[in-house]
Amino acid sequence: MDNAIEVPFNRPCLAGQEMNYIAQAVANGHSSAKGPFTERAEHLLTERLNAEGVLLTTSCTDALEMAAMMVEIGPGDVVIVPSFTFSSTATAFARQGAKLRFCDIRKPDLGLDPDDVEASMDDRVKAIVTVHYAGVASDVTRLQAIAQRFGVPLIEDNAHGLFADHDGKQLGSFGRFSTLSFHETKNFICGEGGALVVNNEGDLEAAHILLDKGTNRRQFLDGLADKYTWHGHGSSFGLSDLLAAFLLAQLERADEIQSKRRKIHGKYTELLMPHTERLALTLPYHHQGDKPADHMFYVLLPSAAIRGEVIKLMRSAGVQPTFHYVPLHSAPGASELADSDRHLPVTDDISGRLLRMPFFNELTEHEQERVALALVEAVEASILSTAT
Ligand SMILES: Cc1ncc(COP(=O)(O)O)c(C=O)c1O
Structure with a gap:
């Protein structure tokens, strides 16, 4: 529970x-x-x-x-x-x-x-x-x-x-x-x-x-x-x-809202960057010189196999991450509406490993620290349990 x-x-x-x-x-x-x-x-x-x-x-x-x-x-x-x-x-x-x-x-x-x-x-x-x-x-x-x-x-x-x-x-x-x-x-x-x-x-x-x-x-x-x-x-x-x-x-408050979101995105990056190499996590990317919209913060886990366990452990630490799109090309709707069968390896790989962190305008630094800690501990524990 x-x-x-x-x-x-x-x-x-x-x-x-x-x-x-x-x-x-x-x-x-x-x-x-x-x-x-x-x-x-x-x-x-x-x-x-x-x-x-x-x-x-x-x-x-x-x-x-x-x-x-x-x-x-x-x-x-x-x-x-x-x-x-x-x-x-x-x-x-x-x-x-x-x-x-x-x-x-x-x-x-x-x-x-x-x-x-x-x-x-x-x-x-x-x-x-x-x-x-x-x-x-x-x-x-x-x-x-x-x-x-x-x-x-x-x-x-x-x-x-x-x-x-x-x-x-x-x-x-x-x-x-x-x-x-x-x-x-x-x-x-x-x-x-x-x-x-x-x-x-x-x-x-x-x-x-x-x-x-x-x-x-x-x-x-x-x-x-x-x-x-x-x-x-x-x-x-x-x-x-x-x-x-x-x-x-x-x-009317667009600039203020966007700057709050920029800060939250930056804080997640700062908190998680030190763990990326050791835990094989990938953080969001944007092209040099572009201004992204900071709509969400996701991490790519090292493998799809641990995502369910990571979500479970984070939830038991009081934090609610979520996965995102289930590929459409292999969903039931595609059998009627797609014009051909497609093999889309990047889509399959990314959608299985992607995990979105809590993200909203009033998210506090303290809440972000809790999220980052819960993620790091959950990934460490999941990697250990799949290795044994
Ligand atoms: C890429 C994309 N397009 C369209 C939609 C649908 O948006 P709405 O709920 O406003 O219809 C979503 C929903 O999240 C989405 O992620």
Whole structure:
């Protein structure tokens, strides 16, 4: 039986103005999508990301579904996605009728491997979707070049990487579209929420129509159309203004939140670095000169065989680590939705050895010391018990 968990994996943290803004949103009488708080949050994100537009959605999953619809994926098409990701990266394209071609990730950034993507391209491939795992850039410059050469769109599932930079450019600005998550486990939260980032001006109007149940409601409200009519495909993707109010309170404190997370990431590195060689632990990586988003802190254990025991021992020390993605290419869903069987050795290796540490804005140094000690002791004990 586990001891009580004293250092949980996640503790959703408030930035200060959330309740005040939500109260204002209630008093405003506009609690549905596209209200005044939505406008302010979308404006803030559009400015900071230097995007053509940002549309708040009910989740990153919904934003990915919008991206799949926007690039007109359909039956007979194939979409390249990493196997090492959340199911939504794949299902958004599969629900449009496409088959998924799972590609491997590479070490040390754990992003989509451009060599595998290049070798997997053919004329059925109609889009490439990359994930910036943990807020560390995948090789998005090369992926963008491959996508351009084959004339297909690149989409960045940037659920982890808001406000990160790669090669001096913001993550999420390389693809035709990128998507964000504001789920309670992310850097910026509103319970459940997301956004579609539109990087081409020509896509903006169609994206609003998709979000507005297939209607030109936005043009109508802006006085640009005299009738409010149905134009085609769409759904109800918009975030309630109550949640946009919550989100705005977080986004307005973005620099403070990011600097707290930077500090927590640095502290874990400082605490664990002295043990990496002796215990064969690998700590997170980012490219020289890049600014990562510090979405999480993980360690790669020396072997997959000890992970279950390490988790058990850490939990009995009151600390809650967690594993992450189970590879999609070998999951039950792949038998119906993948276009071919793939052998993805890096994905299999990494997903078996990866362990995420508790990480949230208000995590204290004392809690981090407890986590580091619990990890080191658990790894030592697990290595000993597998050796005997
Ligand atoms: C890479 C990635 N994409 C998409 C999602 C889905 O995000 P949401 O819960 O906002 O739909 C997640 C969830 O954690 C994720 O890790």
